[in-house]
Amino acid sequence: MSNKIKLAGQFIQALPHAVALGMTLDDLDAGTAVLSMPYSEKIIGDPRTGVVHGGAVSALLDTCCGAAVMSHPSNPPGTATIDLRIEYLRAATPGQRITATATCYHVTRSVAFVRATATDEDTDVPVAMATGTFTAGASA
Amino acid sequence: MIKRPEPVQIVKQRRDGVLKALVEGVPYIQFLGIEFERRGDELTAILPFKEELIGNPILPALHGGATSAFLEVTAIISLSWTNLWERMESGALETENIDHNHLPRMPKTIDFTVDYLRSGLPRDAYARARITRAGRRYASVTVEAWQDNRSRLYAQATGHFVMPRQES
Numbered sequence: 001m002s003n004k005i006k007l008a009g010q011f012i013q014a015l016p017h018a019v020a021l022g023m024t025l026d027d028l029d030a031g032t033a034v035l036s037m038p039y040s041e042k043i044i045g046d047p048r049t050g051v052v053h054g055g056a057v058s059a060l061l062d063t064c065c066g067a068a069v070m071s072h073p074s075n076p077p078g079t080a081t082i083d084l085r086i087e088y089l090r091a092a093t094p095g096q097r098i099t100a101t102a103t104c105y106h107v108t109r110s111v112a113f114v115r116a117t118a119t120d121e122d123t124d125v126p127v128a129m130a131t132g133t134f135t136a137g138a139s140a
Numbered sequence: 141m142i143k144r145p146e147p148v149q150i151v152k153q154r155r156d157g158v159l160k161a162l163v164e165g166v167p168y169i170q171f172l173g174i175e176f177e178r179r180g181d182e183l184t185a186i187l188p189f190k191e192e193l194i195g196n197p198i199l200p201a202l203h204g205g206a207t208s209a210f211l212e213v214t215a216i217i218s219l220s221w222t223n224l225w226e227r228m229e230s231g232a233l234e235t236e237n238i239d240h241n242h243l244p245r246m247p248k249t250i251d252f253t254v255d256y257l258r259s260g261l262p263r264d265a266y267a268r269a270r271i272t273r274a275g276r277r278y279a280s281v282t283v284e285a286w287q288d289n290r291s292r293l294y295a296q297a298t299g300h301f302v303m304p305r306q307e308s
Contacts, residue, residue: 017203020171020192042171047240053168054249055212059205063195066204080196081204085253 004028008067018063021056025067026099033067035060036099039092050094054128058086060100061116061130068102069112069134076107076136084132092127096120102130112136154235158228158243159183162220165240166213172206174213181225185214187265194262202260207285211267211297212252215281218269219247219301245304247279252299260294261287279303 009025012018012035021043027034037043037060045053062084069079092098102116112134117126155178163169163176172193177184187193187210195203224244227233234242267285278300285295 014197015203016192016194016197017206018195021205042167044167046246047165047167048245053166053209053213054252055172055205055209056168058208058212058252058254059203062203062205062208080201080259081254081256083253083255084204084208085251086208086249087251088249091248 004071008033008071011070012063012067015063017059021059023060023063028067028071031068031072031104032102033064033071034099034101035064035067036097038097039095049091051091052094052098054086054088057088057092057098057118057128058084058130060098061086061102061118061128062132064100064102065104065114065116065130065132065134068104068114068116069107069136072104072107072112072136074107074136076112079112079134079136082111082133082135084130087129089126089128092120093122098127107136110135110137154228157238158224158233158235159221161238161240161243162217162224165243168209169213169217172209172213174210176217181222183214183218183221183268185210185217185267187267189263189265196259199259200262202262202265204254204256207256207260207265207295208252208254208297210265211254211283211285211295212249212299214267214285215252215269215283215297215299216246216249216301219271219274219279219281219303220244222271222274223247223303244306247301247303250278250300250302252297254295254297256295258292258294263287265294275303277303
């Protein structure tokens with residue numbers, strides 16, 4: 001694993017909410033990040049089916065988008081979410097790990113534009129898709 | 141004969157019992173530590189601060205994901221609550237010893253968009269949802285969240301939901 005991924009992974013491990021959900025950084029490349037999160041009892045949103053809560057998926061997508069912004073070649077010093085829209089395409093299969101992939105398409109002096117998808121082990125149809133804008137440059 | 145109004149404690153017991161069943165059955169709501177306060181049919185969601193909700197340890201600030209989850213939970217519970225109210229009050233819903241398994245299914249989120257207006261401070265947050273359209277199949281909900289000042293929102297959201305099919 002490259003040094004950059006290792007460093008960014010340590011960065012994620014410094015975010016208490018990411019740690020609480022068990023998120024790990026799986027890959028990082030200029031403007032693209034891959035993060036995943038294990039299935040667990042505590043993120044269940046529907047106790048009758050065991051399907052995870054949308055909020056947990058959105059937390060993973062938000063973190064993944066932020067990581068993609070930070071890895072962009074323009075090297076933004078920090079980032080915060082301005083707006084994030086999530087579309088929930090289908091229920092994630094209980095028991096399966098959820099993986100998010102985010103790409104930061106463009107960074108201006110103040111704004112980063114990001115898209116992301118989340119899948120479980122069945123990668124044909126995503127579980128959720130996200131579109132977001134993030135601050136770039138000096139913190140808001 | 142004029143029907144006498146129900147004793148207040150019976151009314152409160154029924155409403156609080158249904159709200160408790162709605163909220164306590166969901167592990168993720170317990171994980172985040174979200175609580176609901178009720179005034180008549182009006183709900184206020186509370187997210188008590190805890191370290192696990194931090195997303196930026198340097199500032200420090202609440203994690204955007206924790207905030208969006210808080211607003212989405214507020215929207216879903218408020219929507220379910222409004223949907224249940226009529227049946228709960230008419231007696232159509234069996235409310236004695238009710239638990240999550242005896243409640244109708246939860247609405248499903250189609251999409252949810254969050255505006256992060258200010259960074260979330262390391263303290264309690266509050267949210268209220270407004271159901272802007274409640275159809276038989278689809279509903280639209282907006283949520284406002286604040287911390288110290290009700291008029292200074294730190295986040296707002298809008299979302300669309302598929303309503304559960306009415307079970308008998």
